[in-house]
Amino acid sequence: MISQQKPLIESLKDQQEIFGDLLFEEIQTKSATDLPEETISMKSSKKIEVELNNNLFQEDFQSAKSLKELDSLIHDCQKCALGKTRNKFVFGVGNPNATAMLIGEAPGADEDAQGEPFVGRAGKLLNDILKALDMKREEVYIANILKCRPPNNRDPLPSEEDTCKPHLLKQIELIKPKIILCLGRVAANALLGKKLSLTDLRENIYDLDGIKVFATYHPAALLRNPHWKRGCWEDFKKFKKLYDELSVN
Numbered sequence: 494m495i496s497q498q499k500p501l502i503e504s505l506k507d508q509q510e511i512f513g514d515l516l517f518e519e520i521q522t523k524s525a526t527d528l529p530e531e532t533i534s535m536k537s538s539k540k541i542e543v544e545l546n547n548n549l550f551q552e553d554f555q556s557a558k559s560l561k562e563l564d565s566l567i568h569d570c571q572k573c574a575l576g577k578t579r580n581k582f583v584f585g586v587g588n589p590n591a592t593a594m595l596i597g598e599a600p601g602a603d604e605d606a607q608g609e610p611f612v613g614r615a616g617k618l619l620n621d622i623l624k625a626l627d628m629k630r631e632e633v634y635i636a637n638i639l640k641c642r643p644p645n646n647r648d649p650l651p652s653e654e655d656t657c658k659p660h661l662l663k664q665i666e667l668i669k670p671k672i673i674l675c676l677g678r679v680a681a682n683a684l685l686g687k688k689l690s691l692t693d694l695r696e697n698i699y700d701l702d703g704i705k706v707f708a709t710y711h712p713a714a715l716l717r718n719p720h721w722k723r724g725c726w727e728d729f730k731k732f733k734k735l736y737d738e739l740s741v742n
């Protein structure tokens with residue numbers, strides 16, 4: 494019984510990844526051919542400005558002058574219940590002066606065990622996509638909205654996102670990326686303060702205080718639904734094109 498339920502639960506999770514809170518409304522009105530196998534052209538992307546305001550959060554770690562200092566100030570964090578259940582705090586990894594950041598929602602089991610974001614099968618797929626774009630994992634900075642793993646890989650709670658997000662905003666302030674690619678609906682909505690479907694998020698380029706922000710599929714969703722790879726690949730190519738343009742300026 495449990496083994497029959499698992500694919501159904503995974504499938505529903507994937508549908509939620511695409512449609513978000515519009516899950517049931519949109520499924521009722523969309524035909525199967527509307528599902529996002531077809532890439533949404535980013536040529537017609539709207540540019541939407543979003544404010545990055547970390548001044549609301551006056552906390553000790555705001556004084557950090559480097560990622561290393563920030564890590565040392567927050568790695569024992571117990572500000573939400575996930576601090577008690579994590580194995581390892583997952584700060585982030587990569588180039589501290591990166592032009593691009595890749596942001597996911599939260600550590601999974603492999604990340605929780607190793608203390609690094611995007612390892613395991615999803616991380617390998619992400620590395621492969623970057624390699625195909627002639628990019629190295631080490632040249633970007635990779636982090637999550639949450640630094641600790643939610644039990645059973647459930648979605649982060651809004652309260653957890655609100656509590657942990659200032660850590661990420663401080664990382665962004667220190668790294669000063671020119672471009673951010675959000676991996677998955679949850680990460681994009683949390684960063685941008687939106688409640689949109691991934692389909693809607695992928696249509697736009699957001700401007701977060703001068704930083705260009707895109708959204709695409711989470712690699713774990715691609716492992717479950719390989720037919721989404723094509724759309725994801727188009728998103729990554731768009732990201733790389735802008736990355737190359739911004740890297741020379």
Ligand code: SF4
Pocket residue numbers: 570571572573574575576577639640641653656657
């Ligand atoms: S998830 Fe974030 S806010 Fe919660 S304990 Fe971990 S670091 Fe602290």
